[in-house]
Amino acid sequence: MIKNYIFDFGWVLVRFDMDYMTRKYIKDENDCQMAQKVIFDRVYWDALDDGTISDQEVKEKIKSRLPKRLWEDACKAYDNWIYNLPFIDGMVDLVKDIKENGGKLFILSNISKEFAQRYKDVPALKELFSLFDGLVFSGPLGIVKPSKEIFEHILSKYSLERQETMFIDDSEKNINGAEAVGIKGYHFDGNAQKLREYIFK
Template structure:
């Protein structure tokens, strides 16, 4: 029986679409592509998620590697938190699940500063019973240790816990540890989460 539901944040509960974010302010498609590569697909972005580097250090390294667009990088990194908006359908699902007695948690790869922003900005975090963020513990999904940390911290039983994520590698790691899993492929399908949860319950799992 499912008692706990663990949500990823990015593109499940929080929109994370860097290219669309940049296209709102920049008309030059080539520049948008360069910025996406220099920032969001960079090793520094990953290390920010891991919590092993400060935001200032990351920005400086990004700029050193991409001197021609350094000004754009700095501007983007001052305002990038503006792209983190709630996925309204999934937030409504959280409310329904909470009313129905499920314990709710989050497990996400997220920068320290960015997570602090969304945690303080959006009231739906009050619905959670807890969670683990990568930058707080210097671990990243799909490392098994970050899932084990969530289990240990909140006394969860993996077989009683449904894990929802948009990244297949993260789903696979959770499944290996015994979690029930749902691969969340499209944010437009947020309203179907209840149906997917009910399928597991109906099957007795």
Template sequence: MIRNIVFDMAWVLFRYEPMSFTREHVPDDADAELIHRELFCAPEWLETDRGTLSDEEYFALVSGRIPTRLHQTARYLYEHWHDALVPIDEMEAVAGQLKANGYSIYLLSNMSGRFYRFYRNIPAMKHFDGMIVSADERCVKPEPEIYQALFRKYGLLPAECFFIDDRPENVEAGEKLGMRGFCFQQDIPALCAALREAGVWV
């Protein structure tokens, strides 16, 4: 029986649109594309999610690939990147309905320590019973250790968890550990149908 619903954050609770955010502050297309690529798509970004690279260390690395004239703008964008998160209101409603129906709600997210600067401003968080942030665990999805950290911290049984993520490899990793999984592609009716198929009242 499913008792716990586990949500990813980006592209599940939020749309993550760093290119649109960058263009709002950088009118030149070439500059915007360069900053977006080097700031938000750098391979080192994953290490901030893993908690092995600090904000300052990350910016020092990537700023070396960005022209000096753009450093001030790039720093602003990096420090305010959470403004690129656009809430999916319908998903907040789903989380609220699940909570009202008696399910425990958890967050399992690849996210750096910057998460703690803004998470209290996320409307959906009022429904959540707990969260695992990758930077705290020094591991990231789809590595099994981060799922096990969730089970261990909150005393959850994998078979009692329904996991919602937008990346197939993350869903597959959860399923290998015994969770019920759903790969969310912005189709809320399909999600609700999958929840009901799993016996979840929503």
């Protein structure tokens, strides 16, 4: 019987929409596309996830690759992405219903050290995370999904029995990582109702 539910964050609980985040600050189409590719360069975000680069270092790299006229707005887009994370329809209600039915709730996310410090400054995120029994972010640990170590870490930290634990993520690679240590995986496709039916079947 599943008693513990571990959720990924981006594209499971919230939309991490890079186009939306950039357009709020850079209106010109060509500038927006150019800036978006730089601001959300996967190399930077992977380094943020594993804690090997800081926000300030990323902003310096962004400025080194963009025209000076875009520096201010590009850095605003980068600094404020945390405020531009709309919830995926139906997911907050599902989290609340799992909790009301006695389930234990956790978040396991590949995300930066700075996010782990800043999310409490965002009222909607602070309220969301208050529903959870535990949070594990990769940046402060220096280990990321789908490594065995991060799944073993969350099991150990919160004394979870793996056979009683379910992990929900939009990445098949991360699901495979969870299943490799005996956690039941669910590959989320954006459909909260389908996940609800799966959990409460």
